[in-house]
Amino acid sequence: MTDINNNQWKFTSIENIEESHFDRSLERFFGMGVMGLVRENIQNSLDGYLYDDKPVIVKIKTGEMKATDVPGIDNLTERINVLEGRNNYTKETIKHMNEKIKQNRIRYMSFEDENTKGLTGAENGQTNSKSDTWGIYAYNKGFHFEEENTSKEEIRGGSHGVGKIASNAASDIHAMFFSNCDDKNQKHLGGTVQLVEHWLNGQAYRSTGYFTDALRERGLLKYYPYKNEYDHPFRKDTRGLKIIIPFLREEYDDQTAIVKSVCDSFFVSILKNKLEVHINDQVINKDNLTEYVLDNQYYEQSVENMKDVFTPMYVDTYLNYPIEKDLAVESKDETYHFKLFFKYDEKISKGRTAIIRTVGMKIEDFKVTGYATKPYNAVVIGDKKADAYLKSLENESHTEISNKHISDKYLKSNATRFINNLSKAIKKHIDDAIQENNQMDGIMDTEDIIYTVERKFKNDLQKATETVRVGNGKALRKTKGNSSKKEKRDKADAGTNTTGDKGEKRNKRDPLKFKKAKGDGKVVDEKQRYSTYPETVERLRLDDHEILQFDFSNSKLLTGVSECDVVLAVIDGTGKEYSDEFKVDSNFKRAIDLGTGQDCRLLKNKITDVKVNNGIIKLRLDYNQSMNKSLKFIYYLEVE
Amino acid sequence: MIYKKDANFPYPILSNHAQSYENNIFDLDVDVMENNDTYRFTVKYDIGSDFIKQLITKKKARILLIVQSKDSKFTELEGNEIEINKNRVSLDQKTSLQLHIQALSDITFYDNHDLSRFYDQFKDDIKVNKFNLLAYSNVVTFDAPYKKPFDLFEKKLDENMKTDIKIEIGQATINIFYRKPEYQFHTLPKSQYLNHPYIYIGLTKALQQFIINNGEDGEVEIASVEPISELENKLLDLMKSKMIEELTVDNIDEVIHEITDNVIEKYVRSIEEMATNGD
Numbered sequence: 001m002t003d004i005n006n007n008q009w010k011f012t013s014i015e016n017i018e019e020s021h022f023d024r025s026l027e028r029f030f031g032m033g034v035m036g037l038v039r040e041n042i043q044n045s046l047d048g049y050l051y052d053d054k055p056v057i058v059k060i061k062t063g064e065m066k067a068t069d070v071p072g073i074d075n076l077t078e079r080i081n082v083l084e085g086r087n088n089y090t091k092e093t094i095k096h097m098n099e100k101i102k103q104n105r106i107r108y109m110s111f112e113d114e115n116t117k118g119l120t121g122a123e124n125g126q127t128n129s130k131s132d133t134w135g136i137y138a139y140n141k142g143f144h145f146e147e148e149n150t151s152k153e154e155i156r157g158g159s160h161g162v163g164k165i166a167s168n169a170a171s172d173i174h175a176m177f178f179s180n181c182d183d184k185n186q187k188h189l190g191g192t193v194q195l196v197e198h199w200l201n202g203q204a205y206r207s208t209g210y211f212t213d214a215l216r217e218r219g220l221l222k223y224y225p226y227k228n229e230y231d232h233p234f235r236k237d238t239r240g241l242k243i244i245i246p247f248l249r250e251e252y253d254d255q256t257a258i259v260k261s262v263c264d265s266f267f268v269s270i271l272k273n274k275l276e277v278h279i280n281d282q283v284i285n286k287d288n289l290t291e292y293v294l295d296n297q298y299y300e301q302s303v304e305n306m307k308d309v310f311t312p313m314y315v316d317t318y319l320n321y322p323i324e325k326d327l328a329v330e331s332k333d334e335t336y337h338f339k340l341f342f343k344y345d346e347k348i349s350k351g352r353t354a355i356i357r358t359v360g361m362k363i364e365d366f367k368v369t370g371y372a373t374k375p376y377n378a379v380v381i382g383d384k385k386a387d388a389y390l391k392s393l394e395n396e397s398h399t400e401i402s403n404k405h406i407s408d409k410y411l412k413s414n415a416t417r418f419i420n421n422l423s424k425a426i427k428k429h430i431d432d433a434i435q436e437n438n439q440m441d442g443i444m445d446t447e448d449i450i451y452t453v454e455r456k457f458k459n460d461l462q463k464a465t466e467t468v469r470v471g472n473g474k475a476l477r478k479t480k481g482n483s484s485k486k487e488k489r490d491k492a493d494a495g496t497n498t499t500g501d502k503g504e505k506r507n508k509r510d511p512l513k514f515k516k517a518k519g520d521g522k523v524v525d526e527k528q529r530y531s532t533y534p535e536t537v538e539r540l541r542l543d544d545h546e547i548l549q550f551d552f553s554n555s556k557l558l559t560g561v562s563e564c565d566v567v568l569a570v571i572d573g574t575g576k577e578y579s580d581e582f583k584v585d586s587n588f589k590r591a592i593d594l595g596t597g598q599d600c601r602l603l604k605n606k607i608t609d610v611k612v613n614n615g616i617i618k619l620r621l622d623y624n625q626s627m628n629k630s631l632k633f634i635y636y637l638e639v640e
Numbered sequence: 641m642i643y644k645k646d647a648n649f650p651y652p653i654l655s656n657h658a659q660s661y662e663n664n665i666f667d668l669d670v671d672v673m674e675n676n677d678t679y680r681f682t683v684k685y686d687i688g689s690d691f692i693k694q695l696i697t698k699k700k701a702r703i704l705l706i707v708q709s710k711d712s713k714f715t716e717l718e719g720n721e722i723e724i725n726k727n728r729v730s731l732d733q734k735t736s737l738q739l740h741i742q743a744l745s746d747i748t749f750y751d752n753h754d755l756s757r758f759y760d761q762f763k764d765d766i767k768v769n770k771f772n773l774l775a776y777s778n779v780v781t782f783d784a785p786y787k788k789p790f791d792l793f794e795k796k797l798d799e800n801m802k803t804d805i806k807i808e809i810g811q812a813t814i815n816i817f818y819r820k821p822e823y824q825f826h827t828l829p830k831s832q833y834l835n836h837p838y839i840y841i842g843l844t845k846a847l848q849q850f851i852i853n854n855g856e857d858g859e860v861e862i863a864s865v866e867p868i869s870e871l872e873n874k875l876l877d878l879m880k881s882k883m884i885e886e887l888t889v890d891n892i893d894e895v896i897h898e899i900t901d902n903v904i905e906k907y908v909r910s911i912e913e914m915a916t917n918g919d
Contacts, residue, residue, distance in 0.1 A: 346829060346830060348829070349913065373829065431827070438826040438827075440795070440821055441795060442794065443791050443793070443813070444793035444794060444816070444839070445832045446789070446791075447787070449836070449900045449901050449902070450900055451788055451789045451790060451901070452787075452788050452790070453674060453785050454787075455731065455782055456783040457781065457782060457783065458780065458781060458782075538659065538660065538756070538758045539649065541650030542765045543765070547762060
């Protein structure tokens, strides 16, 4: 008898408590973490695909909500508060639930699919009809799994069975909701909670509770779902199913882990454009999957170090190494065909074969017995027939191909035959590849132990060329470098045009280059500034004075110029320039223009009123006592 | 410190692009050889001034080789070869080299006839102090090193052999015969490393043969060898490039150490790796 006195959560009443533990699957799914949750939910969505030419879209969201917005939360709190643990594990879990149910703000995660069928027949409520998938999903557990072993024919159908418990396991209070919108735009909300058998108000109840309405029909109680009138995150307005997990456990609240789980398990579905996954604001689709896989934020990129996770290798193998011939694998009574993708690479330290279902979900990193450390990587994808058979070999959580769960003797030995033959077929490929890459006869590969290194030096030529703009828009290439006379001669012979737009040979470069002003802009507003190449400068330091000569007779830029200012900037050995450090007025007593015999003016860092005579400037600079005679300079000319 | 940027010195300096000297040439060209421990630089240079050359001959100036990678390293150049231990300098594409000529005493320039005309009237007054720079060359940098492999070994399968393994010194290669395919470890990853012990034995045999063919009293002076086969030619090239000068019955292991790159360590590491990765 079920208690229907206005409680939104329904628990079937029982005579007495017989089982004091939580559903065993909870612990197992909890152990698989984000990976298990993501796989179960996305797989369900893929199985419900609606179009051949459009990908199933799964939107995964995590967020925060008010605990009071969880439908029927008061009912749940009441139940959880009376749970009693009879062993350590159960006690601990109940204690954890008791603490978490007190929170006001909680985290949730949801999986919403689009381009999918959604569940059907919700309006029929609890039925045993196979076409009413709502009834199966909402009110049954383990519908598929336990039944399959008994029949040779029956292949497990859709996977809406044990998988749902993966979502319960992700909730601190083992609760999950499913929000459905069907082809007739009917919207329903259901939910399940996994507690332990318990007493409430003098009545014993089962461990599983359903968020559902119920009606009495001909004396029997029948569940009918609630119409979905709830707000975000429980709303589902487009056709398809949405799973909502309130009280999300901290361990599952991990965007990076979700992204990786999606890529690890569904890279084939995504690359085949059968699936697109949105994780909060990140989208993974056929066009960008490889970006995620090649991102070292998510995956180890060095092939040598891939020892647990092989996804980057699988993706490479799948995209770039298809094998023309199908892999044929026999069981006792059938031959199954697989598409094979195979890569051989000496750098690989763990050899694995990704076994992929037709929908594109990876079942297992299959180890071929005895070949787990061979340098290969492979992906096998079954055709429909093979897929159906593989499904029957999957363990409950779809993560391993094995015969352990099969109890029928014939089926078990058939499965063994099949798995051995699959191994054998892959082995043959590995052996062939090894043969091919390790010829018995021929030159031995010793290139990384026996070799000579040839190092060549190169002359540091024209290393820093940059274009310097001159006022009227023509470009000069500033050529820097230490090219020697010898090379200059060679170049001159070849008549090459290496020095830039002007087409002049390097040793005929214009001795001036236009220089943009740094900092002291005022001056440059009125005057053009040129830096000089050292080859145009002769500088000679004598006891108490120095002679400075510039020869610009080759410069077109200075044609017609009769007067200029000379700016001095100190330069150190590494080429670093200190433009404002040297003041001429405090270091020189006087500056004499040797062309005219006149004194020039000394003003801060420049010598002004210097006469230019046919491009030649000649100065005598008399030192002050304080002058540091070992300084080296770069000179700038400023011209009106 | 390497002079990479143009600077105006307050006295005449010889460099490829200062105009103080009429014949302003100071060219540098470098070759390098290396073995496991040492770089050997062979330095060729061209100085355009007899005055400067004379100063060097008279020990009034000296040539310094500057090797600059992370730190600068100065080494006096005598002759044209310099050996530098690999643990003191490491060469990469950022390494630059330059030659400097440094005054070892105060130098007067009155008899320097190589200067440009500008200095004619001042020559008598020019004096460069002890330890100052007289000249600097162009800068050379490394290109990416090129590894040239040597095909020294050939393997062969001979299932009719009486022995499990046999090493023969051929005309052009050292040949290793295996009686069974699995002796080549051909099904294991990194099988080439697992064959390193055979390679070591092969080299030992080949070098012994080399001594027998070319040596006197069990000693070979590498520089004077005239190889009689292609294989000997290869071995000779290899030893020369690794700066081996002498091969004797006693130093065969040392020679193998120099001409190979960690042959034993690579073998050991691949075994360790297999042990760690094994399931």
